[in-house]
Amino acid sequence: MTGEKIIQTIAAFIHQILGAAGLSGIIFIIDPVLCAVAMFGFISLFVMFLVWMERKVSAHMQSRIGPNRVGIFGLLQTVADAVKLTIKEDVKPIHRDVIPYTIAPILAFVATFAGMVVIPFDKGIVVQDLNIGLLYIIAITSFTVIAILSAGWSSNNKFALLGGFRSAAQIVSYEVPLVLSLVPIIMTTGTLRLGGIVDYQAGHRWFIFSQQAIAFFIFITAATAEANRAPFDIPEAESELIGGFHTEYSGVKFAMFFLGEYIAVIVSSAVAVTVFLGGWLPLPFLGFLHLPGFVWFMAKLVFVIYLIMAFRWTFPRLRVDQLMDFGWKVLIPIAILNVLATGFVILLLEGGV
Amino acid sequence: MGAIFQYFKNILVGFWNLILGLSVTTKYFLSMKTNTQQYPEEKLPLPARSRSMIKLIYDGDKDQFNCVACMMCAKACPNSCIKLEGVRDAGGKRRMTTFKLDFSTCIFCGYCVEACGFDALTFVSEEYENSVYKRGSLLQDEQAMKWVRPAHLAPKPEEPAKVETSAPAAAGA
Numbered sequence: 001m002t003g004e005k006i007i008q009t010i011a012a013f014i015h016q017i018l019g020a021a022g023l024s025g026i027i028f029i030i031d032p033v034l035c036a037v038a039m040f041g042f043i044s045l046f047v048m049f050l051v052w053m054e055r056k057v058s059a060h061m062q063s064r065i066g067p068n069r070v071g072i073f074g075l076l077q078t079v080a081d082a083v084k085l086t087i088k089e090d091v092k093p094i095h096r097d098v099i100p101y102t103i104a105p106i107l108a109f110v111a112t113f114a115g116m117v118v119i120p121f122d123k124g125i126v127v128q129d130l131n132i133g134l135l136y137i138i139a140i141t142s143f144t145v146i147a148i149l150s151a152g153w154s155s156n157n158k159f160a161l162l163g164g165f166r167s168a169a170q171i172v173s174y175e176v177p178l179v180l181s182l183v184p185i186i187m188t189t190g191t192l193r194l195g196g197i198v199d200y201q202a203g204h205r206w207f208i209f210s211q212q213a214i215a216f217f218i219f220i221t222a223a224t225a226e227a228n229r230a231p232f233d234i235p236e237a238e239s240e241l242i243g244g245f246h247t248e249y250s251g252v253k254f255a256m257f258f259l260g261e262y263i264a265v266i267v268s269s270a271v272a273v274t275v276f277l278g279g280w281l282p283l284p285f286l287g288f289l290h291l292p293g294f295v296w297f298m299a300k301l302v303f304v305i306y307l308i309m310a311f312r313w314t315f316p317r318l319r320v321d322q323l324m325d326f327g328w329k330v331l332i333p334i335a336i337l338n339v340l341a342t343g344f345v346i347l348l349l350e351g352g353v
Numbered sequence: 354m355g356a357i358f359q360y361f362k363n364i365l366v367g368f369w370n371l372i373l374g375l376s377v378t379t380k381y382f383l384s385m386k387t388n389t390q391q392y393p394e395e396k397l398p399l400p401a402r403s404r405s406m407i408k409l410i411y412d413g414d415k416d417q418f419n420c421v422a423c424m425m426c427a428k429a430c431p432n433s434c435i436k437l438e439g440v441r442d443a444g445g446k447r448r449m450t451t452f453k454l455d456f457s458t459c460i461f462c463g464y465c466v467e468a469c470g471f472d473a474l475t476f477v478s479e480e481y482e483n484s485v486y487k488r489g490s491l492l493q494d495e496q497a498m499k500w501v502r503p504a505h506l507a508p509k510p511e512e513p514a515k516v517e518t519s520a521p522a523a524a525g526a
Contacts, residue, residue, distance in 0.1 A: 060387070061381050061382045063388045064388075310378055310379060314371075314375050
């Protein structure tokens with residue numbers, strides 16, 4: 001039974017129940033709400049797993065053990081942390097700018113969470129396979145810069161403000177190579193639909209095994225910078241800015257920033273898996289296993305997230321000017337060259353001109 | 354042309370260095386080797402001479418403490434935290450009757466152990482969890498500080514010094 005069949009069976013079952021209850025008129029409301037709830041539950045659990053995984057990965061990279069007290073292998077440690085964060089006192093600075101201060105964590109969470117809408121976990125398992133999916137993700141996840149900037153501004157704290165400004169400079173700079181690294185894929189496949197890009201890779205090679213491997217590395221680098229993670233974590237550089245833009249946040253609001261950061265990692269890794277690593281397709285030499293597509297997808301997703309975690313625990317933090325140099329003088333020229341080269345190859349192969 | 358070549362060379366070298374760094378951390382991650390000692394379950398064996406706790410040596414064979422209440426330790430103590438009393442027994446030998454050491458003021462300087470000429474006070478290494486729930490528990494008497502020296506820690510009898518007879522002659526020659 002494929003993943004698509006399972007989802008269709010569940011959907012039919014729910015529709016049948018609603019029809020029996022005489023609620024078939026509001027199915028168009030119930031369906032998105034159910035999708036959102038299911039996605040939120042999945043994402044929350046996955047983020048908890050990722051926090052645990054990050055702590056374990058960093059621990060073993062430094063010959064430590066990591067969390068091992070709460071639950072088996074310390075798996076419940078993040079649950080305990082989440083409970084602690086939610087019941088914590090919400091300390092607010094007196095001279096804050098109330099409206100942006102309140103909206104910022106919500107926006108930071110929602111902007112990245114909305115990106116999950118178009119991620120295809122398997123053939124057919126996708127909340128809404130938009131025909132402009134890639135553009136939608138790039139556009140909606142860019143909202144985090146507004147959240148971070150308003151958080152920094154409204155906290156009435158100079159460290160938070162510095163963090164917000166740094167974040168604005170960084171995210172705006174790295175948005176360019178991020179988009180430019182995806183342009184050759186769109187040129188080759190001729191579609192912005194994420195499902196369509198995976199279908200193209202089913203017929204051809206995965207993009208990471210082709211010339212677009214360069215684009216993959218540019219994308220991963222820019223995505224790490226977009227998610228404000230080390231080595232590009234200058235907006236919250238602990239040793240320089242205390243906590244950066246979330247210095248003045250505590251309790252649930254801090255938890256939402258934290259959640260937003262991890263969801264940004266998940267979304268950008270999911271895009272990398274879908275666009276470059278063949279999404280739900282099985283590994284070329286392991287196709288005989290007949291595992292469901294979402295198992296392959298999750299395995300690749302965890303691998304790419306491991307890469308991003310390894311970046312964090314291996315590389316030292318960049319200085320601000322080095323960060324800008326790296327973005328504008330290395331990533332963008334390489335990405336533009338890649339776009340030109342891809343266009344040239346397409347022209348040659350199709351015999352255009 | 355050379356500048357462009359240098360530009361791409363820098364990028365490739367930097368990329369290779371990043372991969373080298375990642376390989377190191379990934380190697381450590383996959384090896385799963387840990388150096389952590391999980392304290393309450395695994396206790397660290399301290400060196401035999403570590404100054405963890407002061408104990409009164411009890412001689413099991415003679416069924417008495419080695420202490421003769423000579424008061425040298427109490428005099429050596431910079432904080433005056435040692436109080437002891439002794440009596441002269443039937444054979445005319447001095448014996449310690451009460452010994453009190455207030456660990457709330459003791460700084461573990463070791464002067465008392467150095468001053469002791471009768472092998473009666475010593476530092477032990479195996480007992481290092483010295484925290485207590487009540488301040489009064491820090492005032493320990495001779496029963497609390499009683500410690501029988503295990504056989505493997507017994508002091509080795511010193512070799513008698515050799516009387517060198519021919520050495521001065523050899524040196525003279």
